[in-house]
Amino acid sequence: MLKHTFCHIPGFGAGTERSLWQAGLHGWDDIFNQPNLPLSSKKEATLHSHIRESIAQLQAGNGDYFYGLLPSDQQWRLFPAFRDQVAYFDIETTGLGDPSDYITTIVLYDGRQVRSYVSGQNLGDFARDIADYRLLVSYNGKTFDAPFVRRCLGAPLDQPHIDLRYVLGSLGYRGGLKGCEQQLGIPRQGLEDIDGSFAILLWHDYQRGNAKALDTLLAYNALDVINLEILMVLAYNAKLAKTPLGLEHHLPLPTSPSLPFAADQDTIQRLRSQHGWSSY
Known part of the structure; x- marks a missing residue:
């Protein structure tokens, strides 16, 4: 494009x-x-x-040049040219940004490999790994994820950054990441009842000694990130359809990898029962 x-x-x-x-x-x-x-x-x-x-x-390969010149609502055009150097990423935290809140997990996906980072284990490696990519894609990452990462990990995240919240919003898809997925028919693979607030419960359950809670949290986090690639392609094609350039420039939907983590349904059901959690 x-x-x-x-x-x-x-x-x-x-x-x-x-x-x-x-x-x-x-x-x-x-x-x-x-x-x-x-x-x-x-x-x-x-x-x-x-x-x-x-x-x-x-x-x-200077994406910064185009990122600085393109109108903000046209920065989605960077995607195909830098697709082989893109990092889809998403974080989970203990809250919405109070000084005491911190990052619990991060998942990074580049269209080939899923990498995970866990507080108290390897979280600091994310700052080094994300620097290898020339384009970032997130959902609400400019407002939430990137500021958290800069504060907690000191990573500048100064690459060009496509935030799908705004791209999808301009196409009429709103309601958060899960809402956009639902409107576009993207399945949640048994994780429909988990959101960011439930992710905090999973983290605390893991800290109490339940390793399966961490696996479930990482499965949720990884699914969010893997689905970002699908959303990016769908948004790109929808944006392209509004130009006279034709269908020959449309991108095929990607084949998503298998989740590298297994959600534990017993843990999910127990936490839902303990905390009075209702299904969506």
């Missing part, structure tokens, strides 16, 4: 970009093959200059 993008060029808004598309100029290559562009000479010079720079920056 980046090679078909013009709205990152100074002075070229969405209207100008759409006019170029409608004139048959669907990508960067078309610009150099068209002798008479529907632009003033000054805008044409700006276009040529920035397209050459864009080609160089994309070849260099």
Whole structure:
């Protein structure tokens, strides 16, 4: 999609970009093959200059360049170009951000491997591992996850970051991560009754000695992260459908890996009973 993008060029808004598309100029290559562009000479010079720079920056793998120039509601366009360097991530915590709250678990998924991090075990490794990726994808991560990680682990998380809360919201899907999954038909694999508040109960149960509670928490955390890839592809295709570029640029849905952790239904049912937890 980046090679078909013009709205990152100074002075070229969405209207100008759409006019170029409608004139048959669907990508960067078309610009150099068209002798008479529907632009003033000054805008044409700006276009040529920035397209050459864009080609160089994309070849260099510099997502920061495009992230800084794209309007915030168009940053989803980064995804295909950096998909092989993306980290989907999600954290679980003991609360919503009080000074005493801390991260309990983190799961990171790059489309190939699921990695987990647990407080008191290997949580500090996340800061090192996440730095290897050039694009971050989360749900509500800009508001919740990233600030927590910066405060608790000192990781800058300064890579380009696509927050699906806003991308999906712009498409009419709201109600939190679980709500978006439900609206889009993405199954929760027996973890339908668990949310962030229940995740806190699982953590405390683990601290009391129930190892299966940690496995259940990690299963929940991992499922959230694995589903982010599906949501990202669905959102990307839905956004792309609003452009005149055609179905040939749509991405196929990914094949999700098996969950590397097994949720313990006995633990879930016991905690639900103890705390008066109702099904959704």
